[in-house]
Amino acid sequence: MIGITLTTDQIRNAPVPVRQWIEHQVIASLGLAADAPxxxxxxxxxxxxxxxxxxAAVLAQIQGLMPAFxxxxxxxxxxxxxxxxxxxxxxLIDILYHTRLQNVEQVMECxxxxxxxxxxxxxxxxxxFCGFDSQGHCLIAPETQRxxxxxxxxxxxxxxxxxxxxxDTASAA
Numbered sequence: 762m763i764g765i766t767l768t769t770d771q772i773r774n775a776p777v778p779v780r781q782w783i784e785h786q787v788i789a790s791l792g793l794a795a796d797a798p799x800x801x802x803x804x805x806x807x808x809x810x811x812x813x814x815x816x817a818a819v820l821a822q823i824q825g826l827m828p829a830f831x832x833x834x835x836x837x838x839x840x841x842x843x844x845x846x847x848x849x850x851x852x853l854i855d856i857l858y859h860t861r862l863q864n865v866e867q868v869m870e871c872x873x874x875x876x877x878x879x880x881x882x883x884x885x886x887x888x889x890f891c892g893f894d895s896q897g898h899c900l901i902a903p904e905t906q907r908x909x910x911x912x913x914x915x916x917x918x919x920x921x922x923x924x925x926x927x928x929d930t931a932s933a934a
Contacts, residue, residue, distance in 0.1 A: 778857055781841050782851075808848065809888040810904035811879065816912045819890065822878035831860045832871035836891075836906055838914035849906045850898040865897075872899060 767775075772783060811819070823829040835856045840849035857868050872891055879890035892900045 776840070776860075780855075781839075781852075784841060789875070795925045807887065807889045808892055808900060808902045808905075809879075809883065809885075809890070810902040811890060811908050813911050814903070815879070815882050816908040819875060819878045820912065822881065823874055826858065826871070826874055828862055828867065829871040829874045830861075831866040832856060832868060833875055834909065834913055835859055836901055836909040838910075840901070840906055842903055847903050848900045849903050850894075850900055851895075853897045853899055856899065 767783075772780060775783070820830070820833060823833060835851065836849075838851070838859075841850045842849050853865050853868055857865055860868065860871075862868055862871070872893075876890050880886050880888050890901065892906065894900060
């Protein structure tokens with residue numbers, strides 16, 4: 762067995778996937794992962810899985826709200842999956858950092874806009890795209906994360922294709 766000691770500055774400055782892995786290891790070593798959904802994540806039971814078509818419909822509804830648009834695509838990143846049934850956890854502070862919003866309240870406003878758009882898409886006021894815990898995490902269903910990631914990849918692919926088409930048109934002229 763090998764032990765490694767890291768300072769708080771080293772952890773704070775580590776890439777997000779490394780910080781998430783450390784957080785996951787600490788949670789697992791303390792035995793908290795097994796009872797996470799019921800005890801620590803009471804809102805997780807209200808989460809509804811979002812399929813790719815619903816993700817696209819939510820995006821269409823929030824497209825005019827650039828901060829919410831940016832927050833939405835934070836869920837294309839891999840999160841920490843744990844619990845039964847599994848949920849994906851994203852740290853609100855990481856979302857704040859990546860989106861360059863001014864404070865967590867702005868992140869929460871964006872997440873509420875996403876939840877409202879999702880409820881409209883589903884036609885169900887109780888449907889929740891995401892939930893929250895008391896430890897500063899945003900929770901989504903694993904299927905939702907995969908749907909947002911697939912949507913992000915489709916957008917990138919269509920932009921690359923459009924870019925190549927513009928280059929082909931310019932070189933033909």
